[in-house]
């Protein structure tokens with residue numbers, strides 16, 4: 422499923438399983454009874470849409486120097502010792518195999534002023550997502566985008582298949598953050614954080 426905002430086409434997020442019409446059944450365990458029930462994926466997406474997240478660009482650079490990146494909200498801290506984070510990346514995304522090949526990725530946490538980057542890196546019809554986007558290498562060689570609110574530069578510590586996504590666990594090699602306000606995502610729309 423995709424939707425168009427301005428002149429870029431965005432993939433809907435959370436995603437509809439590739440095999441489904443949007444009404445495919447997804448297994449969910451009912452803990453109280455131990456029974457397994459089926460949840461409609463549209464309902465699954467509707468519920469998850471209520472989970473407010475930050476917005477990042479997860480990016481990688483292959484040995485040949487090709488840059489890949491996608492907008493990602495399924496990002497989380499995992500461990501303090503060692504410093505581990507995770508990013509869940511759809512197996513069909515171009516960036517998916519690039520991360521595995523590079524063995525490294527960056528997580529670029531976007532500021533409220535960077536919605537345009539979020540839309541650009543979520544679009545599937547932009548030929549070169551990095552055109553006109555400033556970036557630099559830090560430790561691993563993964564591209565760190567200019568002016569982001571915060572960034573982490575990671576080597577792949579482990580990767581686990583999880584349905585139509587791979588959970589990439591990254592060991593943090595470098596990172597930094599600046600003052601500013603984050604871009605947030607809630608029920609299919611971008612917004613700003615208001616304390």
Ligand SMILES: Cc1cc2nc3c(=O)[nH]c(=O)nc-3n(C[C@H](O)[C@H](O)[C@H](O)COP(=O)(O)O)c2cc1C
Nearest residue numbers: 432434491492493494495510511514515516543544
């Ligand atoms: C707000 C938002 C959050 C997203 N989060 C993720 C995510 O965590 N993981 C993922 O695989 N795709 C996510 N997507 C979808 C990808 O950004 C989209 O499929 C992208 O076009 C893939 O790019 P690529 O094929 O160039 O790697 C998200 C999209 C949006 C709009």
